[in-house]
């Protein structure tokens with residue numbers, strides 16, 4: 001069977017694990033060794049030069065980490081992958097690999113907060129030209145790309161306003177000018193969206209979120225064309241933001257249930273979005289699965305599920321109202337992360353946009369009473385009841 005014929009659920013469980021099973025173990029071992037010894041100096045040299053498979057030093061490669069990379073490779077249908085200690089570790093490694101003084105990157109205003117900081121604070125310091133466009137204005141993004149673009153960096157759905165970008169359309173525009181097209185696929189996961197099949201060169205994840213799925217390990221990973229991955233690996237090997245083997249093991253274990261979790265989270269999120277859409281305390285629900293969502297048609301075209309992430313805006317537009325509602329929720333952690341088995345809620349003022357002032361958030365179109373809701377795998381009736389009870393404090 002070719003990889004294409006194997007289902008995603010099967011790949012989650014078995015993918016990438018073939019090589020590293022030791023002494024009949026059925027699970028991938030966690031190799032904590034910092035270094036690898038060689039009695040044959042010729043072999044040592046071949047491995048060190050990358051002419052033969054093997055490991056030399058833990059900052060560069062590690063068997064457990066390699067299995068994690070192989071699994072995401074299978075799931076995204078990629079040639080190669082490399083990882084980092086966090087999502088930001090892989091994002092910064094990628095951007096600084098391909099962007100030097102005089103280069104130009106085109107992206108959107110609604111990227112993840114840390115990514116946005118690289119665009120607005122760090123890349124300008126080294127004379128990289130950064131063009132950040134209105135996230136859903138595809139014509140404007142295409143115009144910027146046409147003016148020259150070395151890297152086109154996209155993210156969809158976005159955080160926290162859940163906007164949708166047409167990946168096929170913009171990847172084609174990027175390709176037309178020779179740009180490297182990179183997509184942050186953290187929110188969608190490879191179960192719901194596969195950017196490489198839509199024309200992207202590279203797809204990356206904060207594995208901390210859905211891939212791991214249990215909020216107990218940090219990690220980042222990027223996969224795609226082998227020549228590009230080799231360049232990113234080389235930079236990451238030197239900057240030293242290496243994924244720890246124990247984290248790689250936890251992420252691997254989490255990924256075994258990725259397809260199962262996402263299926264349940266897709267269904268739960270849709271049910272919550274529909275439930276809140278007609279709720280008397282709610283002004284607006286942002287979820288691409290709702291027909292009323294601005295990006296619904298694009299989402300239907302490029303996603304096989306609408307994902308676990310939604311946001312809703314309270315009619316009472318104060319941060320105090322958000323505090324009252326969140327405090328009453330029993331089945332939601334009020335926390336900065338997302339993508340775990342448990343439901344997690346948080347407002348932009350304490351999570352994604354904590355570094356902005358209220359006025360800045362308003363200018364960015366982010367209401368103070370927006371609550372980001374990362375839907376978990378709990379029973380849907382319990383989640384609905386919990387929300388109803390919490391929202392009743394505003395009645």
Ligand SMILES: *Cc1c(COP(=O)(O)O)cnc(C)c1O
Nearest residue numbers: 086087088089112186206208219
């Ligand atoms: C969390 C997140 C990141 C950063 O990942 P870390 O693992 O926290 O460094 C990047 N992109 C998106 C969309 C995220 O949600």
